[in-house]
Amino acid sequence: VQLVESGGGLVQAGGSLRLSCTAPGFTFDDYAIGWFRQAPGKEREGVSCISKNDGKTYSSDSVAGRFTISIDVAKNSVNLEMNNVEPEDAAVNYCAAGSMPPSARLRIGLFCSRPEAYMDYWGKGTSVTVSA
Secondary structure (H helix, E strand, O other), X not given: OOOEEEOOEEEEOOOOEEEEEEOOOOOOOOEEEEEEEEOOOOOOEXXXXXXXXXXXXXXXXXXXXXXEEEEEOOOOEEEEEEOOOOHHHOEEEEEEEEEOOHHXXXXXXXXXXXXXXXXXXXXXXXXXXXXX
């Protein structure tokens, strides 16, 4: 499974940006998809995750109320709407997907908090730069 991120770039503090994750030939059915980011010198952070099965989402405290994750079924993409961007949001953002069979009854938050255990596929990342 190949995950391809797009939409990164330069954004002014307080502005908005939308990141997209696509997976050619893959429908995300029975998968959780998440956005992660890593800034220079910092650990990777689970930003937001969403379940394709039931649409449940999880967002980290650092972006709650500002970022929104969603699935565009028609375009087979998972989008991250970034609003009121802050300088601290500058990072390389990665899309990841992990198997989430309904029978497993996994909480969506686990995919964001423990990606090493639950995420199976990763994109190469897209960079977000924030100007003051």
